[in-house]
């Protein structure tokens with residue numbers, strides 16, 4: 001499928017950038033004219049992945065988070081990467097309510113929310129190297145509506 | 147001065163990304179709690195520089211535009227780069243009302259606006275290599291207000 | 293996000309405003325814990341009327357308060373949750389352990 | 404940005420909506436030129452009431468229409484320009500060659 005547009009964003013793993021990341025991806029996605037609900041889903045999924053990089057990937061250090069996104073006809077692809085701690089057991093991490101940091105008020109629902117709000121979710125992670133989350137979402141086809 | 151936050155953005159030189167670039171920089175700058183007028187100034191300056199990269203830097207081709215921005219206490223620094231045509235005579239290009247593309251309805255006011263809306267403007271350009279615009283703006287110090 | 297606290301009927305009413313993400317959840321938690329220490333209340337009601345965004349960090353923050361109050365036999369309630377945020381509450385099973393209300397005065401009376 | 408055209412008193416009234424940058428200026432120019440060809444009017448009034456942003460591409464677009472209409476002895480006017488956008492008009496000297504109005508009905512009468 002043809003790529004209609006493409007962007008890359010890089011920022012520091014500080015918590016005030018969580019809302020910044022949401023705004024950036026949402027305003028990029030807006031070029032595909034999504035519904036308000038589709039936009040809210042994307043914002044939530046981005047927020048989960050970026051927060052994970054800040055809290056779990058870099059823990060108490062400050063590192064770089066990279067987001068890249070591609071727009072296709074009625075579809076967005078979003079990749080969120082950190083170069084932090086990595087995930088040793090991805091299977092376990094994906095389980096609802098499982099968290100490695102209950103003491104920090106984590107609910108363990110991040111991956112479950114990403115999965116259910118987006119149409120696909122791939123996790124690649126190497127302990128000590130970092131984590132990359134690749135998500136896609138298909139938008140309702142407006143051209144077929146009357 | 148200490149850097150409070152930092153980001154980098156990369157996107158294609160298509161005209162629908164002009165408003166995207168404005169939103170990204172404005173929402174990053176918002177972390178310094180600028181006035182509405184300060185925000186409007188930044189949006190305008192970013193819009194001028196990005197438009198120039200699209201129209202003059204890459205002309206009819208599609209290339210990559212990079213924006214990087216740093217936040218300091220009461221100050222933002224923004225750099226906008228393209229890897230396009232470059233500017234042969236920077237002195238001339240800075241003059242109000244001078245444009246190389248009057249046939250495209252350019253007004254020649256881009257650099258003049260960037261200069262007067264921002265507190266500093268540096269242009270580095272090499273013909274055939276590309277152009278980088280570095281701008282800074284100081285924000286009103288809110289801590290001194292009552 | 294702005295947070296306002298109010299005490300009514302021995303309940304700390306937390307009026308949330310804006311986007312409840314991890315950044316804001318941390319601030320709310322800090323302020324709320326300081327307030328709890330001073331006021332010695334055992335019930336918290338989170339008013340979501342003006343919340344425009346929430347992710348799982350919001351869930352974690354509320355669950356965290358629930359766990360703390362459980363130790364002293366307290367209670368946590370939530371009111372005015374709108375559709376998108378409701379889905380997140382549902383997915384995480386919070387509806388099963390925390391009291392949900394649709395009306396604020398009813399919440400203040402019954403929590 | 405949305406653009407609406409209307410003819411009143413032989414003037415094409417261009418109702419601009421949103422952000423007038425290079426992307427939008429191109430669309431406005433195209434649509435306006437097509438409309439001009441059909442309608443044969445000699446006067447254009449740009450209504451800025453609902454414009455929330457403009458950069459020098461807006462200046463260029465208006466100047467371009469001014470130059471074209473000059474050839475056929477036509478006129479260009481602008482109404483409802485707010486503060487931030489006004490500064491850009493001032494800086495580029497547009498106030499000296501184009502008619503500015505603060506009131507739309509006055510503009511339609513006098514242009």
Ligand SMILES: Nc1ncnc2c1ncn2[C@@H]1O[C@H](COP(=O)(O)OP(=O)(O)O)[C@@H](O)[C@H]1O
Pocket residue numbers: 048052053056057058082084085086087093094098099100101106107108109110111112131348
């Ligand atoms: N970017 C990351 N880097 C390292 N570990 C991660 C990352 N993202 C997720 N994890 C691990 O996966 C677990 C589950 O993640 P998630 O479902 O988002 O729940 P939560 O963030 O609430 O813990 C986390 O507790 C953490 O151990």
Ligand SMILES: Nc1ncnc2c1ncn2[C@@H]1O[C@H](COP(=O)(O)OP(=O)(O)O)[C@@H](O)[C@H]1O
Pocket residue numbers: 194198199200202203204228230231232233239240244245246247252253254255256257258277459
């Ligand atoms: N990124 C760029 N790459 C190449 N040339 C540029 C670039 N930016 C500006 N220029 C040159 O400088 C001139 C003046 O720019 P500006 O003041 O913004 O006016 P305008 O864009 O209306 O022409 C342009 O006409 C162009 O020749």
